[in-house]
Amino acid sequence: MITLDINGKTHELDIADDMPLLYALRNQVGLNGAKYGCGLGQCGACTVLVNDKPVFSCLTPCGALAGKSVRTVESLGSVDQPGPLQKAFIDEQAAQCGYCIAGMIVRAQALLEANPHPDDETIRRHMAPNLCRCGTHVRIFAAIKSVVAQGGKV
Amino acid sequence: MKRKTIIGAVLAIGVAGLGFAFWMMWRPEIATVSQHLNADRETLDRGRRVVEAGDCAVCHTRPGGAYMAGGLPLVTPFGTLFTTNITPDPQSGIGQWSLDAFERAMREGIARDGHFLYPAFPYVHYRKLSDADIADAYAFLMSVDPIKYTAPENHMVFPMNFRPLVSFWNLLFLHGDPLEPLPNRSAQWNRGRYLVEGAGHCSSCHSPLNLIGGEKGSELFNGGVVDGWTAPALHGMTEAQHPWNEAQLVAYLTGEVAEGHGAAAGPMLPVSLSIAQLPAEDAHAIAQYILDLKKTSSDAPSPPCTSGVKPSATALRGAALFEGACASCHGRAAPMRVIESRPALANTSAVRADSPRNLIQTILQGIPMSSAASSHYMPAFAHNLDDTHVAALAEYLRNESCANRPWTDLDKTIKSIRAQEQQP
Numbered sequence: 001m002i003t004l005d006i007n008g009k010t011h012e013l014d015i016a017d018d019m020p021l022l023y024a025l026r027n028q029v030g031l032n033g034a035k036y037g038c039g040l041g042q043c044g045a046c047t048v049l050v051n052d053k054p055v056f057s058c059l060t061p062c063g064a065l066a067g068k069s070v071r072t073v074e075s076l077g078s079v080d081q082p083g084p085l086q087k088a089f090i091d092e093q094a095a096q097c098g099y100c101i102a103g104m105i106v107r108a109q110a111l112l113e114a115n116p117h118p119d120d121e122t123i124r125r126h127m128a129p130n131l132c133r134c135g136t137h138v139r140i141f142a143a144i145k146s147v148v149a150q151g152g153k154v
Numbered sequence: 155m156k157r158k159t160i161i162g163a164v165l166a167i168g169v170a171g172l173g174f175a176f177w178m179m180w181r182p183e184i185a186t187v188s189q190h191l192n193a194d195r196e197t198l199d200r201g202r203r204v205v206e207a208g209d210c211a212v213c214h215t216r217p218g219g220a221y222m223a224g225g226l227p228l229v230t231p232f233g234t235l236f237t238t239n240i241t242p243d244p245q246s247g248i249g250q251w252s253l254d255a256f257e258r259a260m261r262e263g264i265a266r267d268g269h270f271l272y273p274a275f276p277y278v279h280y281r282k283l284s285d286a287d288i289a290d291a292y293a294f295l296m297s298v299d300p301i302k303y304t305a306p307e308n309h310m311v312f313p314m315n316f317r318p319l320v321s322f323w324n325l326l327f328l329h330g331d332p333l334e335p336l337p338n339r340s341a342q343w344n345r346g347r348y349l350v351e352g353a354g355h356c357s358s359c360h361s362p363l364n365l366i367g368g369e370k371g372s373e374l375f376n377g378g379v380v381d382g383w384t385a386p387a388l389h390g391m392t393e394a395q396h397p398w399n400e401a402q403l404v405a406y407l408t409g410e411v412a413e414g415h416g417a418a419a420g421p422m423l424p425v426s427l428s429i430a431q432l433p434a435e436d437a438h439a440i441a442q443y444i445l446d447l448k449k450t451s452s453d454a455p456s457p458p459c460t461s462g463v464k465p466s467a468t469a470l471r472g473a474a475l476f477e478g479a480c481a482s483c484h485g486r487a488a489p490m491r492v493i494e495s496r497p498a499l500a501n502t503s504a505v506r507a508d509s510p511r512n513l514i515q516t517i518l519q520g521i522p523m524s525s526a527a528s529s530h531y532m533p534a535f536a537h538n539l540d541d542t543h544v545a546a547l548a549e550y551l552r553n554e555s556c557a558n559r560p561w562t563d564l565d566k567t568i569k570s571i572r573a574q575e576q577q578p
Contacts, residue, residue: 061478
């Protein structure tokens with residue numbers, strides 16, 4: 001049995017230590033926001049927060065998560081009440097196919113929680129690990145900038 | 155009468171002492187110049203190669219900063235230095251330096267205005283360069299974009315913040331003239347020696363340093379520690395249990411994956427990307443010279459690695475972590491393994507080394523994307539795994555490849571490396 005703290009709720013899961021967190025989130029807990037992209041830590045579609053830091057959940061074994069808090073895109077808002085970054089991504093129409101967006105929002109969330117007023121270069125460098133195959137980076141960047149312009153409160 | 159003699163003697167010694175100190179610690183300014191000749195294309199190409207061979211940009215360009223504008227912090231046991239702006243900006247860079255001033259800096263470690271440069275700038279090696287190479291490097295540096303930027307103030311501890319003291323350091327360590335080729339060796343070997351001992355300044359990292367930061371002459375190329383990474387010994391690479399050949403070392407030196415060994419990471423990665431900019435003959439020359447460095451008697455032979463010991467409970471836990479965090483790239487059947495003959499982790503020098511440093515550093519920091527043709531990128535695991543996980547992984551991997559020589563002090567090494575790193 002493994003105990004995971006996900007979005008503030010405790011889950012007792014009958015899974016092996018070596019199961020990547022992404023599989024547990026999607027298959028056991030039913031949180032499908034984080035996506036399986038490459039499974040190699042090269043695309044960022046699976047990004048979630050572990051103790052407020054962005055990590056690739058496809059490369060994070062559940063056995064390494066005792067006592068840590070996991071947050072996924074679902075914790076940042078809902079369809080009716082999207083969080084500031086989610087709202088900005090919608091307003092800027094930053095999604096094309098949408099596969100990378102959960103990871104993008106979560107990585108941006110980590111940045112703004114630590115630094116509400118990042119400059120452009122800091123945003124670009126921070127977001128670099130996450131890829132968008134459709135090429136909407138310019139709109140993703142604009143969405144993050146618009147939250148920063150409103151005070152960076154997430 | 156007697157008292158007068160004593161006073162006179164004291165005065166004389168005092169004056170002589172002052173004179174000596176002045177002679178030791180004062181260097182004249184060299185006049186500024188305001189114009190530079192426009193060098194021709196061939197000169198600039200040659201100069202660019204000298205500058206790449208010297209890894210100038212590795213230190214003189216900070217992450218995200220302009221080329222050669224300086225500002226990279228160098229953490230030394232004596233405090234933190236910031237590299238200087240060597241673009242031709244007249245005020246904040248070296249735009250007013252004449253070739254004479256540049257050559258004096260390269261050979262003697264004296265800035266144009268006469269102040270002593272700290273030996274983190276490897277003038278003890280650059281002094282071995284030929285006049286022509288120094289002139290070409292000067293021409294090239296004067297041709298890069300001038301950038302107005304002044305690095306932050308150095309934070310050196312007392313008394314090292316008093317630069318003239320460097321003159322005493324120079325007395326001990328600054329010697330040797332431009333290298334003359336050895337007549338009984340091949341042109342390629344001599345070229346390799348010139349690049350390794352001169353511009354490349356390999357021994358700056360690959361030798362242990364003494365208490366005052368000089369390379370220990372008796373232990374040249376015995377390996378050292380730089381930025382928390384092990385710079386391995388360069389002796390006897392052909393005689394190692396897992397020997398290197400020239401093709402493998404050339405691949406390693408030029409930012410590619412060396413078949414059966416792995417690829418450059420940490421502070422060696424930018425160096426390899428610099429060497430990759432040189433003509434291929436230069437990388438071959440460096441490899442030939444390094445592979446000719448024989449084991450010395452002072453190198454304590456480590457017994458060969460053996461595997462097959464029953465894993466401990468910690469190692470078994472490491473094996474589970476490996477499956478979840480590493481196996482998708484490093485597992486036996488991983489598709490990543492078939493690219494460029496990437497070696498099994500058990501064969502990489504990070505896992506076979508006497509110290510676990512480089513394995514721990516690679517797990518925590520990963521390997522950044524690079525400009526190499528096919529980058530050997532690895533994500534950082536500093537936030538995914540905590541210290542006990544990293545230790546378990548290291549114990550597991552070591553047990554797989556070198557069970558007869560387990561690493562001790564894993565926990566302590568991981569803690570000290572974590573403390574040094576400020577993860578963003």
